[in-house]
Amino acid sequence: MGLRVLRYPRIIIGGFIALATLSVMNSAYSNILETIKGELALSYTQSGALMSSYFLGYMLGQIPWGIIADKYGSKPAISASVLGVSLSTFVFGFSEGITMAVISRFLGGLLGAGVFVPSVRLVSSWFTSKERGTALGILNIGGSIGLIAASWAASFLNLSLGWRFSLRIIGLFGVGSAALIWMLLRDNESAEYGSIDLSSLPFGDRRFWILAVSQFIRLGSYYTFIAWLPLIMREEFGFSVIMTSTAMSLFNTAGIFSNPLGGVTSDRIGERNVLLLSFGLLGLIVLTLTSGTSSLIIYSSVFLIGWFINFVRSPAFTIIPNTFGAESSGSISGIHNTFAALGALAIPFSLGFIRDYSAGYTLGWVTVSALALFCSSILLLLKND
Template identity: 25%
Template sequence: MSDLLNKALRYRWLVFWVLAFSYILVYFHRLCPAVVAVDMMRDLQAGGTLLGLLGSAYFYPYALMQLPAGLLSDSWGPRRSITLFFSVATIGSILLGLAPSAFWAIVGRTLVGLGVAMLFVPTMKVLAEWFRVREFATMTAILMVMGGLGSLTAAYPLALLSNWIGWRFSFVAVGVFTMVMAILVWLFVRDRPADLGWPSPAESVGSSPPSIGLLEGIRRVLTYPRFWPVAIWFFFDCAIFFSFGGLWGGPYLMQVYGLTKAKTGHILSMLAIGMIVGSPLLSFLSNRIFKGRKPVMVLSSFIVVCLTALLAFYTDTLPTAALYLICLGLGMFSSAIVVIGFTTTKELFPVQIAGTSTGLVNLFPFAGGALFQPLLGYVLERGGKVGTAFALAGYKQAFLILFGCGLISFLACLFMKETLVRE
């Protein structure tokens, strides 16, 4: 038995790293339009609103798939679910690269969002089968770092690649890589060690608390007043990050400051650095320094208000160093902070409905991105153009909206319940 357990302990790392490298693609696809947005507008003859719809087409299916992802993982299994849906993402990415019009590009991006939506929840289920409870948080943190690497590749490396082979062939190449990862998942990932005839490294827990049905769990979450400040915070906080970091930050830097695509990608890569550094830093501050969730959420939201104020009121007069710091700050305090937000949500409810509460609250960040990306595109279009570039007045109005989002998310934090139980 010990020999079989040792095999499982070794093999689980292959399972983990295949899934972790797959997770890079989730964040890459989420943020990749920012760097190539200007090229896509030109080649697809799309205005701001249409490009906003193209960017947000990822978020609608991703948000809608959060609850079905858990159900499919339980009924059909993570390995089969991820392989099938990553194949869908492959088709979507290749279609996006070959799209003859904005309509087909939107169809492709929708398929990408649908496909990659099926990775995170099934991966959590696989990790729970292969790793011990005390190891689970560490493995999740490593997974978040891999997501940060995905954001990083969507910035400067994508700018270089698109300069070399164009944005269209870049998406085709990413589609091929997505298919490779789908094949690797099918070949090497197993839902649980028992599929290979091995014992599970995960400890067997004693008597588990009585289960709560899905509908009852949804009812409990949605009718609990303390859930809604967290949900509102997620909606407006992530609207800022996805709107700026996922789409309009690229055109802003190129059109207002006249930066090259490569330089723009370099600055936007600070979003990913902020995510990678911020996740462990904010967790440390929450657990060790403040010994609470709410103080870190309030502090982070206040910093986001300050950052969006700089964009809204000093839109065209910021030094280059400030642009780097703004992107670094948004990566840390608007994106990495969601780790604390998810922890807060999980701690609000009994463990039996932790998955349901997390799945429900996870609808709100993607709904924020889905709504505000095209809204900002509409505002930019209404602000007029100077040649082919959006006018400065449009960017000022768009960033005023993000400043308003920052204020609302800050106010929502003040109504949150402290969930960390002090020993």
């Protein structure tokens, strides 16, 4: 079954590039946040606001982009979104203070919100219910590769050119990617597109809200790791720039393998089982970050965190069309991704706030662990279909 999804190579390659580019634009700045923080004289709370402003825009863009994908198709939505987030990254490279940095990050989130949800719609229209997890998992490998590329490219460009020119170059790369994505992707002509009756969406279904809360915790935790792991490794564990980049590469390398395997596994044992077990194990592993320990254990913990937070990504979305139907999957995914973006706005910002007003990151990591364990517990309420 896994090889059958490759019968649509343009869809796989185009979606792969789109998610890779989005990840590069999302995370490039976080790998050089220490330099940005120093040059712009930012507090930890202000540094967290850079991530939160992005996800404020990302949250506001989810439902409109989902409706656009359901009405006009995924190809125009994804291509325009990659172009928008890339131009915003380019503009971020001209920031001279916190105001322009926050505005450009907000626009990046608003314009970049049209990649993942339309990708769910794209996968739903081309692949069967037993193939969607595998297909979306392959696309999500692009996201992990993008994170790895950003962790090294941004760091080394920063050393030679400074953070501003680094972000401008990365933004221009994204513009070129948007053109390539437009040429590769196509919408399934047999899929239904048109206006969505929002009153028909399953707001009264308990499963809708359980999955919405799990999305809040999933993406909030994910971007907490992306934003704050580099800083904690530098400040609390004393890692060098190269050691930190190596650790983040392990985090993202884990995603290369766990993204597709999470999709394949969910196609076989069910999305609910994958989500429940992965969040439970994630919550336990995060606690290893609360105490100083050897580099080997830190590297291992970062790899495992990367594994489980990426393992849940595909099933967290393929459960939507498999539960509520493919026709409204774009709109429902957009609403759920709004909750995800709210988590990505709130949780990284909260960790920065906690760090400013406490002696370290310990309380923040305990909070992230508790959220993951809570997510695992509420998923028990879903029927194991």
